[in-house]
Amino acid sequence: MAQEPLGINSTCVHTGEAEDKQHKGAVSPIFVSSSYAYENVDVKRYPRYFNTPNQEGISKKIAALEHKEAGMIFGSGMAAISTAVLAFLKHGDHVIFQNALYGGTVNFIHKEFTRFGIEYSFTNGLNKEDFERELRPNTKMVYVETPSNPLLKITDLKMVGEFAKKNQLISLIDNTFASPIIQVPDDFGIDVVIHSATKYMGGHSDIAAGAVAASKENIDKIWSIAINFGGSLSDYTVWLLERSMKTMALRVNAQCDNAMAMALYLDEHPLVEKVYYPGLESHPEHELAKEQMTKFGAIVSFELKEQLNSSEFFSALKLIKPSLSLAGVESTMLSPSKTSHSLLSAEQRKEAGIEDKLIRFSLGIEEVSDLIEDIEQALKQIQ
Ligand SMILES: *Cc1c(COP(=O)(O)O)cnc(C)c1O
Numbered sequence: 001m002a003q004e005p006l007g008i009n010s011t012c013v014h015t016g017e018a019e020d021k022q023h024k025g026a027v028s029p030i031f032v033s034s035s036y037a038y039e040n041v042d043v044k045r046y047p048r049y050f051n052t053p054n055q056e057g058i059s060k061k062i063a064a065l066e067h068k069e070a071g072m073i074f075g076s077g078m079a080a081i082s083t084a085v086l087a088f089l090k091h092g093d094h095v096i097f098q099n100a101l102y103g104g105t106v107n108f109i110h111k112e113f114t115r116f117g118i119e120y121s122f123t124n125g126l127n128k129e130d131f132e133r134e135l136r137p138n139t140k141m142v143y144v145e146t147p148s149n150p151l152l153k154i155t156d157l158k159m160v161g162e163f164a165k166k167n168q169l170i171s172l173i174d175n176t177f178a179s180p181i182i183q184v185p186d187d188f189g190i191d192v193v194i195h196s197a198t199k200y201m202g203g204h205s206d207i208a209a210g211a212v213a214a215s216k217e218n219i220d221k222i223w224s225i226a227i228n229f230g231g232s233l234s235d236y237t238v239w240l241l242e243r244s245m246k247t248m249a250l251r252v253n254a255q256c257d258n259a260m261a262m263a264l265y266l267d268e269h270p271l272v273e274k275v276y277y278p279g280l281e282s283h284p285e286h287e288l289a290k291e292q293m294t295k296f297g298a299i300v301s302f303e304l305k306e307q308l309n310s311s312e313f314f315s316a317l318k319l320i321k322p323s324l325s326l327a328g329v330e331s332t333m334l335s336p337s338k339t340s341h342s343l344l345s346a347e348q349r350k351e352a353g354i355e356d357k358l359i360r361f362s363l364g365i366e367e368v369s370d371l372i373e374d375i376e377q378a379l380k381q382i383q
Contacts (some may be wrong), residue, residue, distance in 0.1 A: 005064070008181065013246045016060030018053045028057060030239045048230050050223060054238040059211075061245060062201075065180040066193045066213035072222060073211050073238055077176065077196025078104050079231030080210030082112075084194055085143065086229075087222040088170050091117035093140040096131060098155055099123045100148035100352070102174060102196075103340045126155045131163050139167065144190075145174040146183075147289075150301050150336045150360040151353055152276045154285035157292050161189025170218075176200070176327075181252040182295040192218055199327035200298075203244050203251050209233050251329060251365060255298035258331075258363040258371070263300045265372055271308060271379050273357075276301040298363045299326065303355055308382060310335055310357055316378035319370060326362035331371055334360045 006015065018028035031053040036045040045051050050059075050072050063071035074080040081104075089095065097109060099122045113120050119138065123130040131142065142164050146155035157173070164171035172192040173185045179200035185193050195201060197209035210231075212222060226232075233241075263277035278289035279296030289296055304310060314322045314333060323332035324339055334340070337356045341349055349356075363371070 008065070008249045011061065011064045012248050015064045016057035016242070018057045028054065028239065028242060030054060030235055032235055047235065048232050049227055050232055052235050052238075054235045054242070055232070058238050058242050058245070061242070062180075062195075062211045063213045065184075066175075067184050067186040068193065068213035069216045070219035071211060071213040072219060072226065073197070073209060073233050073241070074226075075210065075231045075233045076208050077194075077198055077210040078108065079229070080194050080196070080212050081105055081174065082108055083226045083229050083231055084172060084192055084212050084222050085141070086116075087225045088141055089116075089118050092119075092138060094119040094121070094136045094138045095141040095143060096120075096134045096139060096169075097122050098126060098144040098146075098148075099130075100126075100151065100153055101143075101145050102149055102176070103343070105145075105174065107343075126153060128156070128159050128163065131160065135167060139169060141172065142169050143172045143174075145177070147177045147278055147297050147299070149177060150276075150299075150340065150358060152177075152278055152283075152297070152299060152301060154278055154283075154289045154292075156288055157183075157185055157188035157190055161185075164191070165189060177299060178293060178297055179248070179252050181249050182256060182297065183293045186213075188292060191215070192222075197241060198325065200252055200255075201245055201248060202241060203248060203327060203329060205323075205325060205328035205330065207237055207241055207244065209237060209241055252298065253295065254365045255327075255329075255363050256295035258365070258368045259298045259300050260296060261368045262361065262363055262371065265368075266300065266302050269379075271305050271383070273303040273305050300361045300363065302359055302361065303357045304359070306357070308357075308379075310359055312382045313359075313378055316381040317374055318377070319366065319374040320361075323362075326360070328362070329365045331364035331366055332362045334362075336360055 020029050038044050058073050059071035121134045144155045171190045173190045175193050176196045176199050192214040195211040197211045260279045266272045267275045277300045320331045341354050
């Protein structure tokens, strides 16, 4: 075995490989059994115990990328989030959530927490005082997501890690938008790292999955309720995800470089009103982003000038597709006010800073010159 720890690309390719002992093939075999021997074996394996050979292999890869002891793979990002969150809570506990979270997570909190008798509050902003203000005697958890969707605000992870330690809270992060390639929350003292693996880990818009990485002790806690909730992932999909993750660092680095170039281009464009990207010096948390991320992510949000219609703009694009999800190798755009944030009232959206004309742009791996050309021709058509 090569020297540990491996570099990030070597980890993506090799860590957690299941050996093909029979034929010495180059890639992990798929173990599809839902029934395993139970006598004279070290581990009692079963798909819903999250411990088939493929599930164990990919969990090791995810743990290594997140600098954690252990990991788990789930059937979706929401299965990972709901299971991990509820594993640490009981009736009467209180949770502090940052105010800008993924819509599905917000829906989960509003719909499920009250009937389980779990209290929660959302912060007003992302500063230390905003978190401190929400502390109660029964607070047990703090939960953040950075960069945020769709305005790409940055939460100070070191601050959150210290706040959690000082007040004996468990800290959780949804690290989906960054990916472990550019942001490792463990380095800032965050306890539990969660992913929608549907996004950058899958990366080809053809897999739904979720992942969690944490200490062995915390993964054991999550595991003990995960086997009751049953949100495990089929080994066929686990195998596809392993295949995708081999190129994750290459993909994400290329996507982030495209996003930086695109943000600079849009920022200069006379028909663009505003650009949101943590890599721009004009972004309010640019310095903070530099401290906790190695690149600035592959999502750029922007607004066209008032006189331009974004639906017409989407229709005029040829290469860039309008699409609900994000993070694939293909570039996509979405209008948050019509999709992810359509359940909010116009007033709530305004309060959250999400204008109707806001566009969320997920950069793929195409040549950025082709993407720029597509935008140029579309703007010319609708002007
Ligand atoms: C997509 C997404 C989720 C939910 O993941 P699913 O795989 O759709 O269940 C959670 N958090 C973030 C930030 C996401 O983008």
